[in-house]
Amino acid sequence: MRRPRLAAAGLALAVVAAGGLASAARGDAPERVSRYVTDDRGRVLTLHGFNTASSAKSTPDALPELTEADVETEYRAMGTNFVRFLMQWRAVEPSPGVYDTKYLEKVAERVGWYAKRGYHVMLDMHQDLWGNRITPDGRAGNGAPGWATHLDGLPVAGEHDTWELYYLDPGVMRAFDHFWNTTGEHPELMDHYARAWRAVADHFKDDPAVIGYDLMNEPWGGSVQGAAFENGPLAELYRRTIAQIRSVDQDNWIFVEPQAVGVNWGLPSGLPRFDDPRAGEPRIGLAPHVYPLPLDLGEDYVGASREWTDTTLGWWRSNMLRLAERQGGPVILGEFGLDTTRPGATELVERMLEMTDEVGMGRAYWSRDPGPWGPYDGEGRPGPLVPVYARPYPRAIGGVPRQIAYDRATHALTVRFDANGSGPTEIYLPADEFPRGGRVTGALSSSWDPDRRILTATTAASGVQTLTVTPS
Numbered sequence: 001m002r003r004p005r006l007a008a009a010g011l012a013l014a015v016v017a018a019g020g021l022a023s024a025a026r027g028d029a030p031e032r033v034s035r036y037v038t039d040d041r042g043r044v045l046t047l048h049g050f051n052t053a054s055s056a057k058s059t060p061d062a063l064p065e066l067t068e069a070d071v072e073t074e075y076r077a078m079g080t081n082f083v084r085f086l087m088q089w090r091a092v093e094p095s096p097g098v099y100d101t102k103y104l105e106k107v108a109e110r111v112g113w114y115a116k117r118g119y120h121v122m123l124d125m126h127q128d129l130w131g132n133r134i135t136p137d138g139r140a141g142n143g144a145p146g147w148a149t150h151l152d153g154l155p156v157a158g159e160h161d162t163w164e165l166y167y168l169d170p171g172v173m174r175a176f177d178h179f180w181n182t183t184g185e186h187p188e189l190m191d192h193y194a195r196a197w198r199a200v201a202d203h204f205k206d207d208p209a210v211i212g213y214d215l216m217n218e219p220w221g222g223s224v225q226g227a228a229f230e231n232g233p234l235a236e237l238y239r240r241t242i243a244q245i246r247s248v249d250q251d252n253w254i255f256v257e258p259q260a261v262g263v264n265w266g267l268p269s270g271l272p273r274f275d276d277p278r279a280g281e282p283r284i285g286l287a288p289h290v291y292p293l294p295l296d297l298g299e300d301y302v303g304a305s306r307e308w309t310d311t312t313l314g315w316w317r318s319n320m321l322r323l324a325e326r327q328g329g330p331v332i333l334g335e336f337g338l339d340t341t342r343p344g345a346t347e348l349v350e351r352m353l354e355m356t357d358e359v360g361m362g363r364a365y366w367s368r369d370p371g372p373w374g375p376y377d378g379e380g381r382p383g384p385l386v387p388v389y390a391r392p393y394p395r396a397i398g399g400v401p402r403q404i405a406y407d408r409a410t411h412a413l414t415v416r417f418d419a420n421g422s423g424p425t426e427i428y429l430p431a432d433e434f435p436r437g438g439r440v441t442g443a444l445s446s447s448w449d450p451d452r453r454i455l456t457a458t459t460a461a462s463g464v465q466t467l468t469v470t471p472s
């Protein structure tokens with residue numbers, strides 16, 4: 001983990017504390033989200049999965065280092081049903097206005113590996129630090145193509161002890177200022193980005209596994225920050241991209257992210273509401289990230305930093321629920337993660353799973369890559385994350401959820417919902433705690449699929465239903 005200078009850490013904590021206290025003081029946040037992603041039967045989906053994968057940032061073909069066997073392993077071990085799949089603009093549009101169909105076909109092949117196993121896929125146009133061409137060795141940033149990278153000869157450090165400091169290098173700042181047209185010299189770049197998304201949406205609009213598009217990973221405003229950025233150039237990019245996507249795809253969900261700085265730590269976002277030009281109900285959702293500042297500063301989820309982390313998670317939860325209420329859409333927690341070998345780490349993951357269950361958010365852990373943050377080490381051996389992420393959850397719910405709660409002590413999962421006749425509720429049960437499947441109360445009938453480890457419970461088609469599942 002990173003350990004920046006104490007002064008910087010203290011300043012960051014002070015900023016977060018001030019902003020967070022202001023957020024907490026409002027106290028008007030909703031308890032849960034009000035909209036959900038549903039399957040083609042209208043059942044509400046609980047999206048539970050990984051970011052796959054950070055390796056796509058640096059591979060020459062911009063594809064994650066992933067095999068179909070890896071997807072099978074993930075399902076068998078943790079029963080996930082969702083993936084935030086990383087893509088790169090550099091691969092979609094290798095030269096201005098030219099879209100690489102072969103790359104999109106290779107992405108589609110990998111989407112097919114997930115589709116065969118009942119997964120839902122959100123495509124993420126991923127960037128960090130702008131793009132691979134901010135340094136001559138191409139190893140610092142990722143995302144944007146070389147032809148869209150304009151540093152104007154300004155310096156970018158050869159090395160930074162904490163990678164995010166590259167965002168402040170003059171060359172990187174200038175690349176972003178050109179993209180957002182803050183410089184007034186490159187009005188074309190945002191339209192290229194929006195049209196690249198149209199090409200992606202045109203390719204995946206009929207793919208049944210793809211539920212939606214995450215428009216930009218962790219946007220950075222360069223010289224324009226905070227509400228001025230989120231209400232200014234960022235909102236403009238989102239509006240143009242929504243229009244381009246909807247010109248070819250009327251039905252997939254479109255997810256927008258607030259700026260990363262501050263909001264990842266629990267501060268409020270100024271992101272405005274976005275209209276959806278599609279006929280019928282709008283399908284614009286939010287895909288924020290959360291990385292509590294104490295952990296970002298190298299502390300562990302123990303003692304005082306655990307208390308401080310819990311406080312900031314409370315701010316994050318309230319602020320994102322307020323943002324979701326403004327947008328009127330679902331929320332997928334697009335990223336959360338940490339070094340799972342650190343003290344308290346798996347308890348933080350458990351806390352995040354509990355919280356997203358409580359408020360009705362989907363979640364994608366960062367990330368699926370091998371290493372101490374991920375579920376497997378470099379040799380494919382499972383780490384401490386696997387048993388925590390192999391959590392009972394209702395993959396698909398036959399109504400609007402009111403409560404999803406798993407009690408690890410009693411191994412009892414409670415799913416309460418307003419039934420709407422959309423179909424039976426499907427519940428994943430991990431082998432560790434449910435070796436012989438589960439016993440369910442509150443259902444009219446149920447069945448157990450031992451191969452996929454899914455309990456299917458049929459209830460009345462209306463009224464409040466409460467399913468309680470315990471080990472057989």
Ligand SMILES: CN(C)c1ccc(C(=O)NC[C@H]2N[C@H](CO)[C@@H](O)[C@@H]2O)cc1
Nearest residue numbers: 128164167217218219220260261291335
């Ligand atoms: C200064 N800025 C703009 C900044 C700082 C820190 C992060 C970050 O830690 N992000 C958390 C994780 N997200 C990316 C992938 O999306 C990972 O590489 C980070 O660990 C992002 C942006």
